[in-house]
Amino acid sequence: MSVSTADARAQHAGSRHLPPATNAAQTPILALENVTKSFGGFVAVRDVSVDFAEGGVYGIIGPNGAGKTTLFNLLSGFLKPTSGRLKHRGDDVTKLSAERIARRGVVRSFQITSIFANLTIAENLVLPIQRREEGGTGFLSRSRWQETHGEEIDDILNQVGIPAEWRDRPANALPYGLKRSLELGISLAARPELLLLDEPTAGMTVQDIKRITDLIGRISAGRTVIVVEHNLGVIADLAKEIVVMQQGQVLTRGPYDAVRRDQRVIDAYLGTRGAHGHA
Numbered sequence: 001m002s003v004s005t006a007d008a009r010a011q012h013a014g015s016r017h018l019p020p021a022t023n024a025a026q027t028p029i030l031a032l033e034n035v036t037k038s039f040g041g042f043v044a045v046r047d048v049s050v051d052f053a054e055g056g057v058y059g060i061i062g063p064n065g066a067g068k069t070t071l072f073n074l075l076s077g078f079l080k081p082t083s084g085r086l087k088h089r090g091d092d093v094t095k096l097s098a099e100r101i102a103r104r105g106v107v108r109s110f111q112i113t114s115i116f117a118n119l120t121i122a123e124n125l126v127l128p129i130q131r132r133e134e135g136g137t138g139f140l141s142r143s144r145w146q147e148t149h150g151e152e153i154d155d156i157l158n159q160v161g162i163p164a165e166w167r168d169r170p171a172n173a174l175p176y177g178l179k180r181s182l183e184l185g186i187s188l189a190a191r192p193e194l195l196l197l198d199e200p201t202a203g204m205t206v207q208d209i210k211r212i213t214d215l216i217g218r219i220s221a222g223r224t225v226i227v228v229e230h231n232l233g234v235i236a237d238l239a240k241e242i243v244v245m246q247q248g249q250v251l252t253r254g255p256y257d258a259v260r261r262d263q264r265v266i267d268a269y270l271g272t273r274g275a276h277g278h279a
């Protein structure tokens with residue numbers, strides 16, 4: 001079967017999704033390979049292989065105790081696997097400290113406890129900028145950094161929806177939902193290529209959930225975001241792909257619409273009460 005060059009060209013031009021020219025483009029930005037994590041005798045994550053291509057939002061969902069937070073900590077290097085490997089852009093980073101992994105652009109958002117309540121909102125953003133620029137040597141004073149990076153600080157505040165004129169207020173004065181926003185801002189100040197978020201909407205009001213979801217959508221432009229969520233609805237519109245965990249393993253992954261209709265996923269969420277009479 002011979003195909004004329006003209007036909008081949010036409011076919012080629014007609015395919016909208018050309019394969020990447022180089023292998024590098026196909027290398028996942030982050031991957032776990034055959035990772036198991038045990039705590040004492042308890043296996044929280046069992047032989048999981050999962051990878052994430054660069055760009056867009058991924059959701060990791062699953063019922064309580066499925067191993068989502070453990071997976072999250074393994075992906076960010078805060079937990080080391082009992083066995084298996086963590087790879088960043090194809091490099092084995094299993095043995096690197098979380099700090100070193102963060103310097104490669106893989107940053108996790110911390111919980112509110114990472115906010116210094118007695119520092120101002122701006123000072124809280126100066127710290128990660130300082131760490132990013134000078135490796136935290138303390139060469140320049142905080143106020144000097146605040147002067148030289150004022151625009152960036154205001155820009156981050158804008159992005160996360162905190163009024164820039166509040167920059168000199170103590171972080172403590174922020175209401176809960178905006179503290180979570182500041183926490184996101186602190187992560188953004190590190191200029192992550194890949195941002196990992198563990199239940200960013202936990203404990204939030206409906207309005208705050210909407211605000212944070214919109215915010216995640218905005219900050220995902222030009223970077224990869226992996227969001228762990230208990231609540232499927234929160235990431236339904238955001239995530240291009242959803243990884244479903246159950247009992248320490250990946251049950252399935254795919255676009256929201258496919259995952260939502262998957263009977264195994266429905267059963268996992270219904271748990272032992274199980275699927276309305278199905279065996």
Ligand SMILES: Nc1ncnc2c1ncn2[C@@H]1O[C@H](COP(=O)(O)OP(=O)(O)O)[C@@H](O)[C@H]1O
Pocket residue numbers: 039042043044062063064065066067068069070071
């Ligand atoms: N540090 C730990 N020590 C012992 N068991 C743990 C530890 N962390 C998590 N686990 C157990 O591992 C399982 C998965 O936990 P986790 O990853 O927090 O699940 P999820 O975030 O999906 O709710 C749970 O049964 C939990 O009790």
Ligand SMILES: [Mg+2]
Pocket residue numbers: 068069070
């Ligand atoms: Mg969790």
